[in-house]
Amino acid sequence: MKLSYVSRPSIILMLSIASGAYAQYSPQHSSGGKIGTTLSQTVVTPAPFNPVAPAGAPNIIYIMLDDVGWGASSAFGGLVQTPVFDSLANNGLRYTNFHTTAICSPTRASLLTGRNHHSVNVPTVIDAAVNIPGHNGYMPFEKGTIAEILREDGYNTYAVGKWHVTPSPDLTPAGPFNRWPTGRGFDSFFGFMAGETDQYTPALWENTVKVEPDLQGKHLTTVLVDKAISYIAGQHSAAPDKPFFLYFTPGATHGPHQVDKKWIDQYKGKFDAGWDVYREQVLARQKALGLVPSDVTLPPRNPGVKPWASLSATEQKVFARFFEVYAGFLSHTDYDVGRLVNYLRDTKQLDNTLIVLIIGDNGASKEGGLSGHVHGINEYIDGSLFAENYDSRIKEIDSLYDKIGSPESGPNYPVGWAQAANTPFRYLKQDANSEGGTRNPLVLFYPKLIKKGGIRTQYSHVNSVTPTVLDIAGLKIPKVINGYPQDSLEGVSLAYTISNATVPGRHHVQYYEIAGSRSVYKDGWKAAVSHKRGTPFTTDTWELYNLNVDFNEQHDLAASNPAKLKELQQLFDTEAWKYKVYPLLGDTTRLTPAILTRGPLDSRATAVLYPGITQVPTRSAPFLSEQSFIIKADVELTDAKNEGVLLSVGGRFSGFTFFVQDGKLKAVHNNNGKFTDLTSTKALPSGNVVLRYELKYAPAQRLTDPAGTEALYINDEKVAERAITKADATISPYDEGLDVGRDQGSAVSPLYRSPYNFTGKLHQVEIIHPSQNPSL
Structure with missing residues (x-):
């Protein structure tokens, strides 16, 4: 069976590109009937306006x-x-x-x-x-x-x-x-x-x-x-x-x-x-x-x-x-x-x-x-x-x-x-x-x-x-x-x-590559290299297997058949250039936010967020992991019993949450089920208040190493501070995203139950990255 193709008028192509249209192709059809001055003088016939699948299509x-x-x-x-x-x-x-x-x-x-x-x-x-x-x-x-x-x-x-x-x-x-x-x-x-x-x-x-x-x-x-x-x-x-x-x-x-x-x-x-x-x-x-x-x-x-x-x-x-x-x-x-x-x-x-x-x-x-x-x-x-x-x-x-x-x-x-x-x-x-x-x-x-x-x-x-x-x-x-x-x-x-179990295969060549580990297949032969992330590619060692006789890759033939290995290495190089595999990822260059694709929230020095935004995936939200940042919540406290989440990211297995409870300002880190918290030493006042969390990160190697400080502020007055570890500063939960004014999904902290909506008036939350903000 052969795959077939259908052309469309070039005018449709030009109009579609000009308009940025993504609608399904559905052109106007001419009537097959007879048009009169009144409906009684008109012959109406069915006209297909949308694509119709072939009869019996599965x-x-x-x-x-x-x-x-x-x-x-x-x-x-x-x-x-x-x-x-x-x-x-x-x-x-x-x-x-x-x-x-x-x-x-x-x-x-x-x-x-x-x-x-x-x-x-x-x-x-x-x-x-x-x-x-x-x-x-x-x-x-x-x-x-x-x-x-x-x-x-x-x-x-x-x-x-x-x-x-x-x-x-x-x-x-x-x-x-x-x-x-x-x-x-x-x-x-x-x-x-x-x-x-x-x-x-x-x-x-x-x-x-x-x-x-x-x-x-x-x-x-x-x-x-x-x-x-x-x-x-x-x-x-x-x-x-x-x-x-x-x-x-x-x-x-x-x-x-x-x-x-x-x-x-x-x-x-x-x-x-x-x-x-x-x-x-x-x-x-x-x-x-x-x-x-x-x-x-x-x-x-x-x-x-x-x-x-x-x-x-x-x-x-x-x-x-x-x-x-x-x-x-x-x-x-x-x-x-x-x-x-x-x-x-x-x-x-x-x-x-x-x-x-x-x-x-x-x-x-x-x-x-x-x-x-x-x-x-x-x-x-x-x-x-x-x-x-x-x-x-x-x-x-x-x-x-x-x-x-x-x-x-x-x-x-x-x-x-x-x-x-x-x-x-x-x-x-x-x-x-x-x-x-x-x-x-x-x-x-x-x-x-x-x-x-x-x-x-x-x-x-x-x-x-x-x-x-x-x-x-x-x-x-x-x-x-x-x-x-x-x-x-x-x-x-x-x-x-489908109809012939023994017909020779037709897929002769295929490359593979993930984070520097790579291989290439050709007619039963396979050259492969396991790459350890964070190491230079010059230390990689290629292996060679004949899958026709070695079903699960137990016999490395690289030393005994260097000519075949070289042939396949050259083939990988050809395929890699053809399909944009190069440059290889996974060497000593870290995948920092600066070189990742970035969106409207994680590419600004200051992001202003409003209540109602919920479950923004962590990689799409302002980036908080292993860097200094400031969270400023502009709120109106109308009652001494006001409580709830100002900003949270993550859920019950990992995350960070900034919230009000029992008249105090609080921040909690959930490091894989291990909790650290910071609570203001002063009670919150009533009226319009700016509540601030500030993390000052000092680069560290191990998760248990000291990595700077975090502090809470009420209207610019520091009301709590503690030293943090790298684990506290590693805020990159995967399963659940960022919420403003609540903690949707599962709760980051066992101190409250989701969604723990903020009961005061939350005007906005700013997330500020000092290293990207010249005014700070």
């Missing part, structure tokens, strides 16, 4: 999970029961040589566009985009998304779940919104914009509007499936012959690993034998399923991972609990996806629905470190996971054993379990040099075309999914979308493999 669903790992789900030999995924795989095609980019945003950008991730300016997580070509996070409109293409082909389009490909500067109430989901081809969006969110107090948007739905105790995945079904139900009721496209990307199983206790309890004691036994059992299952060659052996443990038998009883207890929680989370996700599949079956839509199931957007996550964590991803981001005493961490995790997996925790398992979930591969998420970072399960399910289950081993990449779907469905790619001439797709369609 519904299309992309389902992509997060951070799962190749050997987690039972569909690919894992010990976590996923009967819905098993059923889709048994009645569809399993692709065992499918690859992602090794981290979330680039995989999503590649999936949506059918191009390489640097080609669409998404080199790593969108939050760390750098203001240079290939790296700035702004996906070009000349590289349309699958939703933009399908909408022009007559589809309704819905995105539900994780997005994480809108540039941070655009994630403010001012937009612009043309790179939000509804600006990139989706009729409707319901989900979260960041890399992760809490499963019980999520930061959600509907279209471009911030919403704080009452989940009524429901898990986020359940709510997302409910929303997806409601979109489909409305569409199918109004236009039963019109196909839909659903992009369904729940936060599962990215941290925080949270799920109802009944799902965790199903796995109680099931992983007590540990990760070494898990890997052995899973490899045997994978061989029995025909997913890996019969001669594959397990690679060594990843660096730092201990033999399970050498762990203390406490380590084994808490580590097993981490994986019980994770398994429950994955099984729950499978169950909820099953509700979606069953709905389609019940409404007689399933037979003509093409489902693309990608079980993970990269390898299993290393973000739990050697010990795992319970207070959220900031333990990984701020480095406390690696800086704190290991034995003390294990003792604290043990004290919270019963809370692991509950809404009161923000867990991620230790890397020993991550490698187990990646069986039979070595290395993990972010490792673009390894199969462990980039190989993920892919399932194609389409009853109308695929009549019998099977396994396909042809090499493929996430950039090939969109070309495959368009090819199978016989759909057209417009030459122009919303006024933008379209560049060609870069992936290679897998449609040729």
